[in-house]
Structures are given as structure tokens and as C-alpha cells.
Amino acid sequence: MALPFDLRALRVFLCVADSGGFSAAARELHVAQSAVSQTVAKLERQLELSLFHRHERRIGLTPEGEALYAHARELMERAEAAYLAMRELHGLVKGEVRIGIPSMLGSYYFPPLLMGFKAQHPGIRLTVVEAGARRLQRMIADGELDLGVVIDDTQSEHMERRLLIREEMVVCVPRFHPFAARPSVSAEEFFQEPLVLFQNGYFHREFVDTLSRRTGFAANVAFQSNLIPLTKAIVRQGFGITTFLRRVVDEPELAAVSFDTPAWLDLSLAWGRDAYLSRAESAFVAYVIAHREVL
Template sequence: MSLPFDLRTLRVFTTVAERGGFSAAARELHVAQSAISQTIANLERRLELTLFHRHERRISLTPEGQALLGHARDLLERADAAHLAMRELHGLVKGEVRIGIPSMLGSYYFPPLLMGFKARHPGIRLTVVEAGARRLQRMIAAGELDLGVVIDDDQSRQMERRRLVHEEMVVCVPVDHPFAGRDGVSPEEFFAEPLVLFQDGYFHREFVEGLARQTGLAANVAFQSNLIPLTKAIVRQGFGITTFLRRVVDEPELAAVSFDPPTWLALSLAWAKDAYLSRAERAFVDFVIDHRQSL
């Protein structure tokens, strides 16, 4: 069953009611008075109600007209709010981007990108979800997250990806450790040491486990922590060594030493294939790709 009015009709009705006459409403809406009169007459006919008392020089609302006026104002306010929201989204004045980032990247790589995007689009809300890269991949596949940073490998090939980081994974040791100052550390030497590792699901832990499988060696896990500052403190105190992306080893008490042979890790910004990205999310992807050289 179709409604007896549309938004245009309601706007004419409220304008007549608020201005107290057809002539005044016609002037405000920039239409002919006859068009205003016809619109109101058609509305009353469809509703089978009299909405205005017609006096010789003025009009006034009937009780039925008063009842309709409140509903009409509410509907028009909601329509105006919806229109404004769509205009804001189209112009990227508002919106939300939820991005999943592993802690290592979130702490050392992404802050300039996030702040740069926020400066360009201050009305867009950024929500960062911290989890391991493999966990983020599962969340994207399950529809729980739209964008995330994943390991660029065979397991992520079913996703849309844009390469972000291709950086060396290094051994992190105290500066007084025998490995410090060396050109390289073999996997055998690395696995002979007590290790401080992230928990399962993080690319840091997956990298070490992959290296163990390649060499047939077992990791001697002394500590497990997803907190980078705590991991660094344990390494500084000499209770174990770890591996990080090279940029993360940024303290004078710690040394970064290449593996022998050197090992590199690729990480990408990803989303589900054929997934719909909002304008805000698409703008974020474009911004990150345009500025990834700063990573």
C-alpha cells in the first residue's frame, strides 16, 4: 500500500503551516501559489481529512493538521539528517576505518601513516585492532574485520593485497652478547640460545617456527610475551635473545645482527576478495599505498 504523501508534499505542508498561508509558503519555496494550493488539496483528498481551516485572509491548522505537523517535522528532520550523512560520507567528512595491525608494525611503522591520514581526513574515525598477522587474516576471512596487515605468503593469496613492508628479520641481542658486532648468526647458533618469543598467531612467532622447520631444530623458548617493551627488557638483562624487524631494534643497549643467510619478511595490507570497501576505507588504502615509502 503506497503512502498518501512523499517528502516533497510534507515539506510543502509544513511550510504552509509554519508561514501561515499559501502565498508566504510559495515565496519561500519559490513556486507558484497555485502549485502550493494544489499540493495541499491533493494531500487532503488522499488522507480524506481537512488539514487547514480556510478563513478569508488567513488559514489555521485543524486538529488533524496539528497531528500531522508533528509527524511531518520528525520525518523531514530524519530525511535531512540522512541526506547530510550521505553527503558527508561522499565528501569523506565522516566515516570509520577499522584496521588490524600487528603490534610490531603498530608501534614502529604505522603511527606516521595513521597520523597523516587523520590530518587529511579529521572527521574519519580510526580504530586500530591489535592482533597477530595470522589472527588478523582469519578475522578478515570471517568478515570480522575489513582491513588488516597479513603475511604475504601462499596462505594469503586468496585475499586482495597491497605490499607494505619488505624488511629484514634480525637477531636481537644485548650489546655485550657474543653475537653483537658479528656479520651474521646461523640458525643453529640462534636456536642454541634461550629465546624470548611472541605467542602463537604473530608473524614473529611464525617466522621462528618456520625457521625451525627448515633447519630441523627446536626453539628453546625461555619467555613468551606479546609486549615489545617487556621483550626488549628481558633481552637487555641477558635472559634470552629474540628476533625483530630491523627497525624495531632501536636502543643503544641492543644490537641487531643479520641471520646467515639474511632473512626477509613481506607484509601486506589486505582485505577479502570482492569485499565492499567504504569510501573511507578505500581512501585509507590509497593513502597508505601512496605513502608506503615512508614505512
């Protein structure tokens, strides 16, 4: 339904009511008195109502005018709030960025980037969603999530991607394990050990499953856990070995050993190919790409 008036007419109406006259309103609005009178008269014709009692010295609101006054005041306040919100977004004063990050990356790679962006844009709210890489890809494809960190492969072709880092997947063993003193470990040797693996849907588990299919060796899964501290504790105690991104193996009790054919993963920041990115999200993408050397 088309509205019979615009915000400008309501602003003039409010000014006349607050100032108590057409002349005073004209001075406040810096326009001719005739323009104020014509605007109010047109508004009354459109509404088919009298909004003011017109006396010689001072005017007053009619009951209909009083009813409109309350609505007009609320509308103007909301319009001003909307305008301010848009200006704040234009200046990146406010906004929200929702990004999905696999737990391994969220814990060991992204904190410097998140804190650096927050320092530059303190008014923008950052929401981090932790999930497996495949689930994050589905959430982006379904529009549930705007940004996410994914593993580059054919399943992410429907996304726009910006490469963040190329990182090695290594075998993680306790320091007392025979593998710890070696320069590399074969896939066959890895699969002969009891393994501590993430559950399905995480790139950690997908890497192992892909390696298993490629080499023909079955995984001996002793534990399944998506908790990195728990996985490390199990490995430290010698109940199994696992594979991590190299940076995650950061404790003196653990050793990182390459596969005999080094395994590399390309990690990218991604969003839907046809998705709209807000100014806040676009600023986040630009910041991450510009500062990815901290990864």
C-alpha cells in the first residue's frame, strides 16, 4: 500500500507542532513560511483530516493531529536510527562478521587475525562458528554462513576462495615413540599403529580416510575425538598416534614427523560464489588476505 505522505512532510508537521506556529517552524527549517504552510495543507488533504486548530496568535493540534504526532515522532526516531546505522556501517563502526573455522585452525592459526581485525574495528562483532570443514562448506552453500575456512578441492568449486596458507599434515607421536627419531614415516607404517582420529566431517579425518583409500591400508582406529587437547593427551600417554597440521604439534612431549611423501593442504577463506558480502564482511576478507603472513 502506498503511503499518503513522506518523511519530509512529517518532519515539517512535527516542527510546526513543536514550535507552535508556521513562522517559527519556517525559521527553524530555514525555508519560506509559504512552503511550510503548503506542506501541512497538502498533508491534511492527503489524510482528509484537519491537523491544527488555527488561531490568530498560536496554533494547536486537533485530536487527529495529536494522534498523528505520536506516530510521526516514532517514525522520525526510527528513520534517524536507521540512517545512523547505515552511516556507521559505511564507516565500519558497527556490523557483524560470522565466520566458520575448523577447530584446529581456530585454536592455532586464526587468533592473531581475529584480534588484529578487532583492534582495527572494535565496533564490529565477530562470531566464530566451529565445525568440520565439510559441514562449513554445506553451511556456506545453504546460506547459513557467510564466510568459512575450507580445504581447497573439487567440492568447493561453487565457492569464491582466497588462499590463506599451505600447511603440512604430519604424523604426531610421543617423544619416546620409535617414529620420533626418524625423518619420515610411510603410510603403511602409519596405518599399522593404533590411531586417534577426529570424527567424520573434519578435514583431519578426511585426510586420513583419503590416504587410506589411496594406499589401500585400513585405519586401526583406537580413539575418536574432536577435542585437540584430549587427542594430544592420548598420544602423549602412548595409547595411539595421530596426524595434525605441523603447527599444532607444539609440545615438547610430542614429535612431528613428515610422511615419506610430504602431505600438504591448501587452506582458503571461502564464501558463496553468488553471495552478497556486507561491508563488514568485505573488510574482514580484505584484512585477512592482507595479513595472512601472520598465519
